Amino acid sequence: MENKKVVNIDMRQYGMVLALIAVYVIFAILTGGKNLSPANINNLIMQNGYVVILAVGMLLCVLTGNVDLGVGSIVATCGAVIGIGMVDYGWNMWIAIIAALVVGLLCGMFAGFFIAKLGIPPFIVTLATMLMGRGLTYVLLQAQTKGPLPTDFTYIGAGFLPTIKVGPEGAQIDMVCIIVAAVVSVLIVLAELKSIATKKKYGFAGNPVWQLVVKNVVIIGIVWFFFYKLACYSGIPFVLVLMVILVGLYHFITTKTVAGRQIYALGGNAKAAKLSGINTEKVFFWVYTNMGILCAVAGIVLSARNASATPKAGDQFEMDAIASCYIGGAATSGGIGTIIGAVVGAFIMGILNNGMSLYGFSTDMQKIVKGAVLLGAVTIDLVSKRKK
Amino acid sequence: MSEYILEMNHITKEFSGVKALDDVNLKVKKGEIHALCGENGAGKSTLMNVLSGVYPYGTYTGDIVYKGEVMKFHHIKDSEAKGVVIIHQELALSPYMTVAENVFLGNEQCSSKGVIDWTKTQARAKEMLAKVGLEHENVNVPVNTLGVGKQQLIEIAKAMAKNVDLLILDEPTAALNDEESAKLLEIMLDLKKQGVTMIIISHKLNEISYVADSITVIRDGHTIETLTKGVDDFSEDRIIKGMVGREMTNRYPVREGVTIGDTIFEVKDWNVYHPEDPNRQVLQNINIKVRAGEVVGLAGLMGAGRTEFAMSVFGKSYGQKISGTVKMNGKEVDLKDVRTAIDNKLAYVSEDRKGNGLVLIDDIKRNMTMAALRNFFSKNGVVNSNEEIVKAEEYKKLINVKANSIDQAVGSLSGGNQQKVVLAKWMLTQPDVLILDEPTRGIDVGAKYEIYCVINDLAKAGKAVIVISSEMPEIIGTCDRLYIINEGHIAGELSKSEMTQERIMGCIMADNRKGE
Known part of the structure; x- marks a missing residue:
């Protein structure tokens, strides 16, 4: 085996993380450290939970070379189902959640059917579901806000895991956060060691040790920073748990499973994928169905956080989700993009929003900046690729 | 004036330190058909891109002397203005536009500024088509309704409409069958009689020995030799010997x-x-x-x-x-x-490796395992990526895919190596x-x-x-x-x-x- 060969770290992926940190630091300076406060870190996670969830699903659509424009509307429709069920019919929380998931699933299958079985362009189909979903939400809610929703349910969007507070009054910190951070750190190190071991077993070249050390120190540093801040506030938000599980699951699916590979192959060259035994119709169908289910999850989280269902809920969420994917390095032509990239993209958008609000920018200004960031990120990405 | 319409002297062109062309010389006589032979990657297309201004003056060293003048083309439009027109391997026709529209694409026949004169366009299109033996073709049908052979001739008609003196044809017969190819070669001989000088790049050596007056062989970015009809041996074996540097009996x-x-x-x-x-x-x-x-x-x-x-x-x-x-x-x-x-x-290796065989943006190993992934590289739907790397390395060696690593994107490989990747992909399905x-x-x-x-x-x-x-x-x-x-x-x-x-x-x- 050629041992000389050194696998270099994919700088593009790290470049995005560095950009994320840079944006965060800039706003820390501009706002005089306001965005570093434990309460704000907590807000950042709670406010961006649903964007991350949607970006994860959207990435799969983007990988096929398409987008789903109906996302925001379906989020609202699922929220409406919960609001009406719990407020008007007094449903049990679990029934409401299942009902929302079923509605999301059906919406996804509806879009998937037209796209996969009938070959209608996704842009058109999801433009239609966007209009239909929004209209349906207004009809269901009769243009009224349904609320308040019970606290059992709002826990999903605004609750925290149990805490063990220690320390003096006023400066208490939550030990659960610290324990989780410690466990995560150990797991990161173990995972790296295991990866080195398998690489040795197969005789592959590995990264130089210093690169691995730097990489892991930075990751562990970020983990500790976040969990320490959360420990100073109210502990681990439930949304964070949900988010981590979903991101982990979809990262696994896209990188390690046959199904994930099939999505990339379809996006890269649909004809070649088809002639390699990949059922492209099925892939399309499940990508859009999956998006529907994730819309329902986001709808549940959003209505829980707001403790109500409103017809305007989720307005333009699709745009945030799409922008997250592209900022995160996904290609508009399909076949290129990662879940981690999309999540980082979502957080860049989130930190921008949050920082600008703290700094006192109006929402109108925020839109201008967000648009410019999207355009800038994709331009830099494409121009740098062209130079190579 | 010298007998040469074109002299390319000591052309050297580097791509990030790698010499694609190293002191290449090409001399083309007025009114001849000059063939350019060489293996893929030898530098034929690079040389033609230098000539046509795709690589602008200043990015290469050496001189282009055309009709006795040193040329400094900065853009493909500059070379076209002087009558040098290149027809690339991939057809550059707009499929849903009519024959007449395509013939004058980018060279529209206008009455006043910016307003197209359709009568003139059609009449002139008929004229141009007559020069390539398509005098009976309806100029008002979309080009995609015609066969590839005719489309290739329309490309030539399009070049003729630009008052071409030196026509460069890059693999003109690659997509044509024997009959269509034969027809194209006859048209080329006919154009020669009309006074057009041509440079042809082709892998079909029998066609070259039939149509060319002289042949320049390029290997690894160097000019190896120039053969002249009637003086040198023009057989296929002789040309191959020059191309590969050894006898291929x-x-x-x-x-x-x-x-x-x-x-x-x-x-x-x-x-x-x-x-x-x-x-x-x-x-x-x-x-x-x-x-x-x-x-x-x-x-x-x-x-x-x-x-x-x-x-x-x-x-x-x-x-x-x-x-x-x-x-x-x-x-x-x-x-x-x-x-x-x-x-x-059962395995089927498609004729269209780029369109139907490969995901060009993806790397060698993933392309190799694309069809076999489900049956041989996964368990319960989870990919064994280590096994994948081992097998990809094995097949890269086995069938000699020339690439830096199995992580290289297949889009950056030469045609031959891409074909090997597609073969490996299907061999891996056992x-x-x-x-x-x-x-x-x-x-x-x-x-x-x-x-x-x-x-x-x-x-x-x-x-x-x-x-x-x-x-x-x-x-x-x-x-x-x-x-x-x-x-x-x-x-x-x-x-x-x-x-x-x-x-x-x-x-x-x-x-x-x-x-x-």
Whole structure:
């Protein structure tokens, strides 16, 4: 085996993380450290939970070379189902959640059917579901806000895991956060060691040790920073748990499973994928169905956080989700993009929003900046690729 | 004025430190057809891009002297203004525009500024088409309704409309069948009489020896030699020797030690209808048998139905109302989709490696395992990426894919290496029967030889191999037996000893006469 060969770290992926940190630091300076406060870190996670969830699903659509424009509307429709069920019919929380998931699933299958079985362009189909979903939400809610929703349910969007507070009054910190951070750190190190071991077993070249050390120190540093801040506030938000599980699951699916590979192959060259035994119709169908289910999850989280269902809920969420994917390095032509990239993209958008609000920018200004960031990120990405 | 219309002197062109052209000289006489030969990657296209201004003046060193003047082209428009027009391998026609519109694309015939004069456009288009032997063509039909051969001629007409003095043709016959190619070559000789100087790049050496007045051979970015008709030996073997730097007495490696076994692949009474027109029968009652260790050719003209046959068998990827039976290893199987076909150990290597075979933006290893991923590189739907790397490395070595690593994007490889990746992709599915559709199209002599070696190895391993090729010498050189397909049915079957180009063509002609 050629041992000389050194696998270099994919700088593009790290470049995005560095950009994320840079944006965060800039706003820390501009706002005089306001965005570093434990309460704000907590807000950042709670406010961006649903964007991350949607970006994860959207990435799969983007990988096929398409987008789903109906996302925001379906989020609202699922929220409406919960609001009406719990407020008007007094449903049990679990029934409401299942009902929302079923509605999301059906919406996804509806879009998937037209796209996969009938070959209608996704842009058109999801433009239609966007209009239909929004209209349906207004009809269901009769243009009224349904609320308040019970606290059992709002826990999903605004609750925290149990805490063990220690320390003096006023400066208490939550030990659960610290324990989780410690466990995560150990797991990161173990995972790296295991990866080195398998690489040795197969005789592959590995990264130089210093690169691995730097990489892991930075990751562990970020983990500790976040969990320490959360420990100073109210502990681990439930949304964070949900988010981590979903991101982990979809990262696994896209990188390690046959199904994930099939999505990339379809996006890269649909004809070649088809002639390699990949059922492209099925892939399309499940990508859009999956998006529907994730819309329902986001709808549940959003209505829980707001403790109500409103017809305007989720307005333009699709745009945030799409922008997250592209900022995160996904290609508009399909076949290129990662879940981690999309999540980082979502957080860049989130930190921008949050920082600008703290700094006192109006929402109108925020839109201008967000648009410019999207355009800038994709331009830099494409121009740098062209130079190579 | 010198007898040379074009002199390219000491041209050197570097790409990030790598010399693609190193002190190349090319001299083209006025009114001749000058061929440029060399393996893929030798630098032919780079040289032509330097000449036409795709690589602007200043990015290379050396002089271009054209009609006695030193030229400094900064843009392709500059060279076109001087009458140097290049026709690239990929057709640059807009498929839904009419013939007339295409002929004057980018060179519109205007009455006043920016307003197109359609009468003039059509009249002039007719004039231009007459120069390329298409005087009876309707100029108002969309070009995509015409065949590739005619489209190629329209490209030339388009160049003629730009008052061309020096026409560069990059692989003009690559997509054409023998008949269309022959016609194109006649048109070229006719244009020569009209005073147009031409440079032709082609891998089809028989065409070059037929049409060219002189040949410049390029190898690894250097000019090797220039041969002149009537002075030097113009045979194919002589040109190949210059291209590869050694004698290639045997272009087709000998297959030894193969034991031909029982019939393992059999298609009976195969009928297929056109995918868009249920009344149009594309294939009629095709019957073929292939034995283990045997290489069987499907010969025929382009459009005879060979690719359609292969794809319809391979998981019904083409056509509708398909009837007939397929037997693999003596058992009747229903290959209802591609997945079932792969599971039954059938593989089809498409003729269009970029369009149907590869994901160009993805790396070598993922392309190699794309078709075999489900069956051989995963457990419960989870990919074993380590095993994937091991196998990809193994096959990269086995069939000699020239690349820095298996993580390189296949889009950056040469045609020959891309073809090897596609072959590896299908070998990894561990098939018993492989259908190779035009396995050496557009790749150079050296890579072709390596592909033939792979075919031999497959036969040795007891696989049944079906080769579809439009190059008759290739099919004769590689196959043990061949079927001739013409207009959707089998027109004949020839054994090894009966195979000659004359017999194949004769068989097709006789079949055509029968049909009339």
